[in-house]
Each structure stands twice: as C-alpha cells, then as structure tokens.
Amino acid sequence: MNPFAYTSPKTTTDASALAGPNGDFALPVLKSGGMDLLDRMKEGLEQPDLIIDLTRIEDPALDTLDAGRIGGRVTLAMVAESEALRKSAPILGAASGSAATPQVRNVATVAGNLLQETRCWYWRMSQFDCLRKNGDDCPAREGDHRFHVIFQNGPCLMVHPSNLAPALFVLDGEVEVVGGDRTRIPIRDLYPDPAVDWRSASVLSPTEIITGVRFKSAPNSAFIALKQKQSFDWPMVSGYAVLELDGDVITSARTCAGAVAPRPHPLPQVDDALAGVSIDDEVRIRAACARSVDGADPLPGTAYKTTLLPVAIRRAVAAATNPAGVDRGGDA
Ligand SMILES: Cc1cc2nc3c(=O)[nH]c(=O)nc-3n(C[C@H](O)[C@H](O)[C@H](O)COP(=O)(O)OP(=O)(O)OC[C@H]3O[C@@H](n4cnc5c(N)ncnc54)[C@H](O)[C@@H]3O)c2cc1C
Ligand code: SF4
Known part of the structure; x- marks a missing residue:
C-alpha cells in the first residue's frame, strides 16, 4: 500500500470540501466502513493520497433509521435487525442480512x-x-x-454487486446527497448508463456524499438470493418483489433482478403479467416469472443464470405475499 494522509472531519460540509482534488492532494477518497475501499487499496487497484474518514462526522441523521429513511452510515447489520423495517419494508432487512458475513455487516454501511x-x-x-x-x-x-x-451484453460485462440497490429500486428509493447542486437522486438514476459510461461506480461527483436513503413503505416485499454457497457469497442471481394485494389478488407488482446486469435490472413485463393474478394461481405466477428472462443475451458461461432467474423471481413473489417477508421455500 502507498503512503497516504488521513483526516476525520466533523461535518459533511468539511468532508465534501476535502473530497475534490485540492492543493495538497490529487487523489482524495471517502471512506465509510472501509470494507471495499481498503480491499481495493490492498489489491493495488487504488492509490489515494488522502483518506477522508466519514465515521467521525457528528451528525445523528447519518446513523438514524426509521420506517421510511435510513442514514447513510447505518450498518447492514442494523438494517437487517430493524423491527421498524421488518414491518415497513422487509425486503431491505432481507437484502442486508443476506450480504457478506456478520463481521462485515457490522462495519459495512448502506452508502458504501x-x-x-x-x-x-x-x-x-x-x-x-x-x-x-x-x-x-x-x-x-x-x-x-x-x-x-x-443482460446488457457489453462493453463491460460486470454485474452490479450491491444487494441493496435493487431493493431500493423497487421501493422507488432515492439517495440524499450533499456537496453538489442536487440534494436527492432517485436510485434508478444513481448508476450510469452502462452503454455510455462503463467506468464509473455512480453518477456522483467526487465531492458528493450520500447522507441517507429514502423509500416508500412496502410491507409485502421480499428478496431472494441464489448463491453458489448460501453463506457469505454474492448472489449468482437475486430476485426482488414488491406487491400490492387486494385480498388474494395482486393488484400491482414491481420486480427487479440482481446480479444479471451492470445495474439493477427492472422487469416491467413480469410486473404487467402479475397484475390481477391470484397469489394461489401457481400456473399464472410461474408463467409471469418465466418472462423475467425476456430479452436475455447470456454469455456462454452465464446461460445457467437464465434458468435460475425465474426461480429467484418466483420465490421473491411468493415470499412477498407473506407480510413477514420470509422465504417460504420453493424448488430452487
Ligand atoms: C466476504 C464479503 C462478502 C460480501 N458479500 C456481499 C453481498 O452478498 N452483497 C453485497 O451487497 N455486498 C457484499 N459485500 C460487500 C460489502 O457489503 C461492501 O463492501 C460494503 O457494504 C461497503 O460498505 P463500506 O461502508 O465498508 O464502504 P467503503 O469501503 O467505506 O466505501 C465503498 C465506496 O463507497 C464510497 N463511499 C462510502 N461512503 C460514502 C458516502 N457516504 N458518500 C459517497 N461515497 C461513499 C467510498 O469512497 C468507496 O468508493 C461483501 C463483502 C465481503 C468482504
Ligand atoms: S470489469 Fe468489465 S471490462 Fe473489466 S474485465 Fe470485468 S467485465 Fe470486463
């Protein structure tokens, strides 16, 4: 690792002021939990000359969590364990609790x-x-x-790594930002169009800092990850579903696929096919979820994902019919 300076500002405004290239430092970088950043530095992928540690900022809004908002510095463990979120948006706890290991979740933040x-x-x-x-x-x-x-077969073939991004997408989430000329960015606009910009991790400028995320309430929402090992791995594919129900009938659905495209991949054709379907109508639900691979253009080595994705979406839909958001099983 290269030598670097370290600072721990007390306000987001000060942190943002330091974050752009400035007189003394050409490559400043923001750090929250540091789980990803330090990995990148140790792997020699990044050589920042200044680390701006966000963990000492004195702003309680960064650490608070309620039914419709999560501070950017809240850890994945706190999201996974939140009783308020279990009722308002169980998909968030499920997605956070499925990421990484307990040790990582205790440190990793929502913004990171x-x-x-x-x-x-x-x-x-x-x-x-x-x-x-x-x-x-x-x-x-x-x-x-x-x-x-x-999906989105190039130029870069990476899949988006965040469990939380598609969950916030189906919740119509937005991030709160300071340090630029905007204060909110919808999650659907947070990541660049991969056909145009395949290098940037987000559309944020270096001085913009995420201070929190906001999202709508969705008691009938669920997340399912299918992994190579169902412990601490990133998913091979993941399914996200938010349902609105009238009795046993799905009046509207919002689904999204994770780990299949360079950013969260919405599935409007599945949403349309689910509208008006009874939650007990296995045949129509299966047919609707089979449409999750419409338009897929897999690589030779990823063709297996076209079999997994409909299963993940179907299990997410089934779990979302249960207000606790618990996966009630399925034939994965
Ligand atoms: C073994 C392992 C398994 C994992 N499995 C999963 C998984 O299944 N699913 C999943 O989603 N993740 C998984 N992860 C990744 C992990 O969740 C992320 O590394 C972690 O959430 C990053 O959060 P952090 O706070 O440590 O971010 P940091 O490492 O501090 O920062 C990450 C990036 O975000 C920037 N940044 C941080 N905070 C802000 C802010 N407030 N505003 C603007 N920029 C900011 C930093 O500059 C940096 O570029 C896994 C990690 C490990 C080690
Ligand atoms: S990051 Fe993208 S461009 Fe680079 S090797 Fe991976 S898939 Fe290819």
Missing part, C-alpha cells in the same frame, strides 16, 4: 454498499487491464465470466 466497486475478478486483479481500468478490451468476454451478465 450502494457505491462498492464491481466484483469482476479481472477488475479486482491488478495484473489485468480492462475496459473499466483504461485497458482496450474486456478479458472476461473470452475468459471466465461465469458470474457476469445475461
């Missing part, structure tokens, strides 16, 4: 989770150049791409 970098193993190894690192091509295309996209 949304802005973590890709897990593409070629990107993670300093020995490889690639399109996302100023190289000329993507070694994953001809290489081992088993955890890569089935």
Whole structure:
C-alpha cells in the first residue's frame, strides 16, 4: 500500500470540501466502513493520497433509521435487525442480512454498499487491464465470466454487486446527497448508463456524499438470493418483489433482478403479467416469472443464470405475499 494522509472531519460540509482534488492532494477518497475501499487499496487497484474518514462526522441523521429513511452510515447489520423495517419494508432487512458475513455487516454501511466497486475478478486483479481500468478490451468476454451478465451484453460485462440497490429500486428509493447542486437522486438514476459510461461506480461527483436513503413503505416485499454457497457469497442471481394485494389478488407488482446486469435490472413485463393474478394461481405466477428472462443475451458461461432467474423471481413473489417477508421455500 502507498503512503497516504488521513483526516476525520466533523461535518459533511468539511468532508465534501476535502473530497475534490485540492492543493495538497490529487487523489482524495471517502471512506465509510472501509470494507471495499481498503480491499481495493490492498489489491493495488487504488492509490489515494488522502483518506477522508466519514465515521467521525457528528451528525445523528447519518446513523438514524426509521420506517421510511435510513442514514447513510447505518450498518447492514442494523438494517437487517430493524423491527421498524421488518414491518415497513422487509425486503431491505432481507437484502442486508443476506450480504457478506456478520463481521462485515457490522462495519459495512448502506452508502458504501450502494457505491462498492464491481466484483469482476479481472477488475479486482491488478495484473489485468480492462475496459473499466483504461485497458482496450474486456478479458472476461473470452475468459471466465461465469458470474457476469445475461443482460446488457457489453462493453463491460460486470454485474452490479450491491444487494441493496435493487431493493431500493423497487421501493422507488432515492439517495440524499450533499456537496453538489442536487440534494436527492432517485436510485434508478444513481448508476450510469452502462452503454455510455462503463467506468464509473455512480453518477456522483467526487465531492458528493450520500447522507441517507429514502423509500416508500412496502410491507409485502421480499428478496431472494441464489448463491453458489448460501453463506457469505454474492448472489449468482437475486430476485426482488414488491406487491400490492387486494385480498388474494395482486393488484400491482414491481420486480427487479440482481446480479444479471451492470445495474439493477427492472422487469416491467413480469410486473404487467402479475397484475390481477391470484397469489394461489401457481400456473399464472410461474408463467409471469418465466418472462423475467425476456430479452436475455447470456454469455456462454452465464446461460445457467437464465434458468435460475425465474426461480429467484418466483420465490421473491411468493415470499412477498407473506407480510413477514420470509422465504417460504420453493424448488430452487
Ligand atoms: C466476504 C464479503 C462478502 C460480501 N458479500 C456481499 C453481498 O452478498 N452483497 C453485497 O451487497 N455486498 C457484499 N459485500 C460487500 C460489502 O457489503 C461492501 O463492501 C460494503 O457494504 C461497503 O460498505 P463500506 O461502508 O465498508 O464502504 P467503503 O469501503 O467505506 O466505501 C465503498 C465506496 O463507497 C464510497 N463511499 C462510502 N461512503 C460514502 C458516502 N457516504 N458518500 C459517497 N461515497 C461513499 C467510498 O469512497 C468507496 O468508493 C461483501 C463483502 C465481503 C468482504
Ligand atoms: S467485465 Fe468489465 S470489469 Fe470485468 S474485465 Fe470486463 S471490462 Fe473489466
């Protein structure tokens, strides 16, 4: 690791003022829990000259959580354990509790989770150049791409790594930001169009800091991850569902797929097919969820995901019919 300076400002305004390239420092970087940032530094992918530690900022709004808002510094563990969220939006606790290990969740923050970098193993190894690192091509295309996209097939083939981003997407979430000329960004606009910008982790400028996320209440909401090992892995695919019910009938649905595209992948065709369907109508629900792979263009190594995705979406829909948001099983 290269030598770097360290500072722990007391306000977000001070942190933001330090975060752009300034007189003394060309490469300042923000740190929350540091789980991703320090990994990147240890892997030699980044050589910041100033670390701006956000953990000492004296602003309780960064750490508070209620039924419709979570502070940006709240940990994944706190989200997973929140009773208020279990009632208002169980999908958030499920997505947070499924990420990583208890040790990581105790440190990793909501803001850091949304802005973590890709897990593409070629990107993670300093020995490889690639399109996302100023190289000329993507070694994953001809290489081992088993955890890569089935939608949005290039130029970069990475899948978005955050469990929380698609959950906030189906909740119509937005991030609160300070340090720029906007104060809110809808989650659907937080990540760049991968056909246009395949290098940036978000549309935020270096001085913009996420202070919290806001979202609508969705008691009938659920998240399902299908992983290679159902413990601390990132998902191979994940399914997200928010339902509105009138008795046993789905009056409207909002579904999204994770780990299949460079950003959260909405599934409006599934939403349309689910509207008006009884939650007991297995045949129509199965047919609706099968449409989750409409338009898929898998790589040779990711074709298996087209089998998994309908299962993840169907299980998320089934779990969302249960207000506790608990996965009631399924034939994964
Ligand atoms: C073994 C393991 C398994 C994992 N599995 C999963 C998984 O299944 N699903 C999943 O979603 N994640 C998973 N993760 C990733 C983990 O959730 C993230 O690394 C973590 O959430 C990052 O949060 P942090 O607070 O530590 O961020 P940091 O490392 O501090 O920051 C991450 C990035 O965000 C920027 N940043 C941080 N805070 C702010 C802010 N407030 N405003 C603007 N920019 C900011 C930083 O500059 C940095 O670029 C796993 C990690 C490990 C180690
Ligand atoms: S998928 Fe993207 S991040 Fe991975 S090697 Fe290709 S260009 Fe780089």
